[in-house]
Amino acid sequence: MASMSLVFIGPPAAGKSRAGKRIAQRLKSSYADTDKLFSRDHGAIHEFIPREGEPEFRRLEREIVAAALRDYEVVSLGGGAILDADTQRDLERDEHTVILLVASPAAIEERITGRTNRPLLSGIDSWIATYETRKPIYDRLADLTVDTSFRPMWQVVNDVRRYLKRTNSPLVTRDQGDDETHDTPEVEETAEQ
Ligand SMILES: Nc1ncnc2c1ncn2[C@@H]1O[C@H](COP(=O)(O)OP(=O)(O)O)[C@@H](O)[C@H]1O
Ligand SMILES: O=C(O)C1=C[C@@H](OP(=O)(O)O)[C@@H](O)[C@H](O)C1
Numbered sequence: 727m728a729s730m731s732l733v734f735i736g737p738p739a740a741g742k743s744r745a746g747k748r749i750a751q752r753l754k755s756s757y758a759d760t761d762k763l764f765s766r767d768h769g770a771i772h773e774f775i776p777r778e779g780e781p782e783f784r785r786l787e788r789e790i791v792a793a794a795l796r797d798y799e800v801v802s803l804g805g806g807a808i809l810d811a812d813t814q815r816d817l818e819r820d821e822h823t824v825i826l827l828v829a830s831p832a833a834i835e836e837r838i839t840g841r842t843n844r845p846l847l848s849g850i851d852s853w854i855a856t857y858e859t860r861k862p863i864y865d866r867l868a869d870l871t872v873d874t875s876f877r878p879m880w881q882v883v884n885d886v887r888r889y890l891k892r893t894n895s896p897l898v899t900r901d902q903g904d905d906e907t908h909d910t911p912e913v914e915e916t917a918e919q
């Protein structure tokens with residue numbers, strides 16, 4: 727049971743999954759990616775949504791998010807998980823440190839080009855429209871916002887670690903190391919969505 731969680735929110739392809747996994751390794755913390763938990767339990771998201779519809783996806787996603795926020799120290803949410811009112815209430819609670827990752831359309835375009843496994847994201851125009859609609863919620867819930875555009879992941883991770891140290895987060899007590907100064911080679915996962 728996690729008494730306090732570090733939670734990554736933000737639009738699709740902002741880097742929530744990658745950053746969350748990386749910082750959890752660094753903090754020696756338990757880690758969950760709610761999209762991964764969803765596909766483990768219900769099959770690939772890009773097949774589920776066309777078949778069952780987005781409302782059913784959101785209903786099941788909420789169950790998974792609620793359990794993950796209870797059980798894991800570091801959690802990467804799917805981009806639209808914050809649309810759920812109960813999830814918004816959960817994230818407003820003090821025991822959750824909420825990190826909003828954002829990126830410019832130019833940076834996102836580079837990341838999503840040629841990728842078709844995000845069912846609600848058909849291109850950069852739909853990404854911009856989705857982000858604009860959700861922005862007030864993302865901004866309201868965020869304790870810290872980090873722009874990941876054209877920045878290596880180690881810099882993003884350091885920004886978050888510095889914030890945790892500055893705010894005396896209990897999560898940082900197992901992180902005794904210096905700042906990271908490079909990216910460790912990472913095998914690109916075929917994002918199972
Ligand atoms: N800072 C970054 N610089 C370059 N590419 C990145 C960066 N962060 C993420 N990516 C790439 O963008 C894609 C989406 O990252 P991911 O962590 O899955 O985002 P999210 O979980 O927010 O949708 C992946 O291909 C990932 O390797
Ligand atoms: O923004 C969204 O509505 C979604 C984002 C995806 O997660 P990522 O933000 O990790 O890509 C995934 O949960 C699903 O495809 C819906």
Ligand SMILES: [Mg+2]
Pocket residue numbers: 742743744759761802803804
């Ligand atoms: Mg993700």
